[in-house]
Amino acid sequence: MTIGSMTNNSSSKVERVNWSATTVLVLCAVTVLLPLYVTVSMAFKTQGQAVDGNAFSFPAPFSLDGFVQAWTLTNFPVGAAMSLLVTAGTVVATIILAAFASYAIVRNWERRLFRYSFFYLLGAMFIPFPVVALPQIQLTGRLGLDNPFGVILLATMFQLSFSVLLFTAFLRSIPMELEESARIDGATTWQTFWKLIFPLLAPMSATVGIFAFLYAWNDFMMPSLIISDPALQTLPVRQNLFQTQFSNNYHVSFASYLMAMAPAIIAYLFTQRWVMAGVTQGAVKG
Amino acid sequence: MSIITSPTTSGQGGPKHGGPKQATRKQGRQRQGSRRRVEPIFYLFLVPSLVLFTLAITIPGIVGIFFSFTDSIGIGDWEFVGLTNYIAIFTDPAILQSYLFTFGFSIVTVIAVNVVAFLLAVGLTSRIRMKSALRTIFVIPMVVSGIIIAYVFNFLFSNSLPSLGAAAGIPWLESSLLANPDFAWVAIVLVTAWQAVPGALLIYIAGLVAVPGDVYEAAEIDGASKFQQLLKITLPLVSGYVVINIILGFKGFLNAYDIIVGLTNGGPGTSTRSIAMTVISGFNGGDYAYQMANATIFFVVAIVISLVQLSLTRGRNAL
Numbered sequence: 001m002t003i004g005s006m007t008n009n010s011s012s013k014v015e016r017v018n019w020s021a022t023t024v025l026v027l028c029a030v031t032v033l034l035p036l037y038v039t040v041s042m043a044f045k046t047q048g049q050a051v052d053g054n055a056f057s058f059p060a061p062f063s064l065d066g067f068v069q070a071w072t073l074t075n076f077p078v079g080a081a082m083s084l085l086v087t088a089g090t091v092v093a094t095i096i097l098a099a100f101a102s103y104a105i106v107r108n109w110e111r112r113l114f115r116y117s118f119f120y121l122l123g124a125m126f127i128p129f130p131v132v133a134l135p136q137i138q139l140t141g142r143l144g145l146d147n148p149f150g151v152i153l154l155a156t157m158f159q160l161s162f163s164v165l166l167f168t169a170f171l172r173s174i175p176m177e178l179e180e181s182a183r184i185d186g187a188t189t190w191q192t193f194w195k196l197i198f199p200l201l202a203p204m205s206a207t208v209g210i211f212a213f214l215y216a217w218n219d220f221m222m223p224s225l226i227i228s229d230p231a232l233q234t235l236p237v238r239q240n241l242f243q244t245q246f247s248n249n250y251h252v253s254f255a256s257y258l259m260a261m262a263p264a265i266i267a268y269l270f271t272q273r274w275v276m277a278g279v280t281q282g283a284v285k286g
Numbered sequence: 287m288s289i290i291t292s293p294t295t296s297g298q299g300g301p302k303h304g305g306p307k308q309a310t311r312k313q314g315r316q317r318q319g320s321r322r323r324v325e326p327i328f329y330l331f332l333v334p335s336l337v338l339f340t341l342a343i344t345i346p347g348i349v350g351i352f353f354s355f356t357d358s359i360g361i362g363d364w365e366f367v368g369l370t371n372y373i374a375i376f377t378d379p380a381i382l383q384s385y386l387f388t389f390g391f392s393i394v395t396v397i398a399v400n401v402v403a404f405l406l407a408v409g410l411t412s413r414i415r416m417k418s419a420l421r422t423i424f425v426i427p428m429v430v431s432g433i434i435i436a437y438v439f440n441f442l443f444s445n446s447l448p449s450l451g452a453a454a455g456i457p458w459l460e461s462s463l464l465a466n467p468d469f470a471w472v473a474i475v476l477v478t479a480w481q482a483v484p485g486a487l488l489i490y491i492a493g494l495v496a497v498p499g500d501v502y503e504a505a506e507i508d509g510a511s512k513f514q515q516l517l518k519i520t521l522p523l524v525s526g527y528v529v530i531n532i533i534l535g536f537k538g539f540l541n542a543y544d545i546i547v548g549l550t551n552g553g554p555g556t557s558t559r560s561i562a563m564t565v566i567s568g569f570n571g572g573d574y575a576y577q578m579a580n581a582t583i584f585f586v587v588a589i590v591i592s593l594v595q596l597s598l599t600r601g602r603n604a605l
Contacts, residue, residue, distance in 0.1 A: 056446070
């Protein structure tokens with residue numbers, strides 16, 4: 001090997017830190033963080049500083065006025081409660097229903113009903129929400145489901161395909177012997193599911209739950225169309241509803257954005273290992 | 287399953303106890319039983335999903351296709367009008383524009399997202415400092431609500447950049463990108479990509495980590511440059527992941543709605559109206575049946591794309 005090629009490749013050699021790559025990546029990370037920094041700094045500004053046109057300046061003096069106004073204007077506590085209700089409902093319903101259905105499908109694969117059900121449930125992966133949105137708005141309205149519960153139902157059904165796909169793939173890899181030994185000990189199918197299968201599914205449930213969480217917490221389109229009473233709207237929709245009332249009070253709007261975004265970001269920072277593993281697993285297996 | 291296990295159990299313990307015989311008999315009965323009837327509880331597990339799914343998705347789908355052949359405005363009386371809606375759609379410039387915009391936007395965004403995500407993944411799997419901190423930061427956009435971050439970018443595009451442009455004396459920066467009918471789509475691509483890169487990035491990292499290191503050592507001994515290695519080794523080895531990312535991304539971008547509402551709300555004019563926005567406009571616009579025909583066409587298009595993508599991935603199931 002010539003000296004030239006050695007220096008050329010030295011950056012990748014063991015124990016040498018690739019400083020040029022590090023620099024480029026840090027610069028890229030800045031573009032990710034910049035909008036988030038602007039959100040935080042704008043939220044803590046006074047009204048006077050918020051309209052001065054410099055979004056990147058540091059808040060001076062620190063002011064909580066934006067938060068106080070946003071809290072009452074958008075009725076934040078109710079919005080947060082609605083978002084929490086929709087998210088928790090969707091996550092729990094998706095995990096339970098998909099795990100139930102997947103277990104029944106995998107254990108009765110030789111039966112036509114269960115086999116066809118699998119492909120039937122999978123069909124929704126090809127149906128974009130806008131395609132069925134208009135009839136769904138009418139249907140939920142007629143059934144008295146034009147509220148967060150209707151959103152839970154629809155969001156769960158749209159998550160079902162993908163979740164059933166993940167669960168069935170995982171269930172097929174669980175050896176039958178495990179279950180049979182539980183049966184010999186006298187456990188019913190119901191007990192076997194809760195005591196043996198569901199705990200084994202935990203890593204997949206985490207993946208399914210993370211996808212359902214991200215979808216339900218952040219979605220704007222579905223709740224904005226399904227929930228008819230603005231007082232029952234979720235946080236993302238509230239930002240849209242109050243957009244005109246925020247007008248030029250940027251410190252209020254950004255405080256409101258921050259309060260709506262922060263819970264998901266904080267939850268992510270504490271669970272990032274699972275989120276990253278879950279997303280990778282979900283995409284590669286699904 | 288029982289067919290495979292029964293010979294081994296009876297073969298192993300057969301001569302010693304009476305047990306295996308019993309087991310064989312029991313398994314035989316089970317096998318017969320599974321052919322005759324399913325344990326009722328399995329219906330209890332499956333039926334709720336089937337019923338709710340049918341109610342929430344299948345019935346609305348059928349209802350929608352049905353009304354696409356009528357002149358319904360969503361409530362009240364209606365009449366069958368045959369293919370009138372469908373014929374009108376193919377000559378409606380607003381609809382054609384929404385398809386052109388949505389497909390153009392999706393293709394550009396898919397390319398941008400994958401190029402950026404792939405390069406970031408190569409960087410993040412190389413020998414760098416602060417690896418885990420950088421990875422944590424790059425994934426944040428994935429957990430942020432699309433419409434909210436679109437409002438944040440909206441402020442940057444329409445307030446901060448123009449004032450920066452005015453201060454620096456750069457004329458093309460002084461007016462908002464979002465107010466420009468020819469280039470507002472660029473802003474939508476940027477924000478959508480900002481949010482979609484993390485998902486693709488994580489998949490590429492998984493792919494790159496799986497590439498064995500000795501391949502590169504061999505290439506280096508043969509004198510391949512870093513760039514050649516990237517192009518001739520890394521890229522082919524993660525091509526399966528490229529396909530996954532293109533499929534997942536394209537599917538999502540075709541439904542673009544939240545970010546566009548937050549940035550341009552379809553404007554200026556109707557230059558950035560996506561298919562989803564056009565369909566949803568049938569909710570208040572009085573052309574319910576017409577937009578259902580549009581939605582039905584969109585559904586067929588989505589299925590055709592899915593089938594094409596499935597046939598593309600069929601050969602790559604080894605992943």
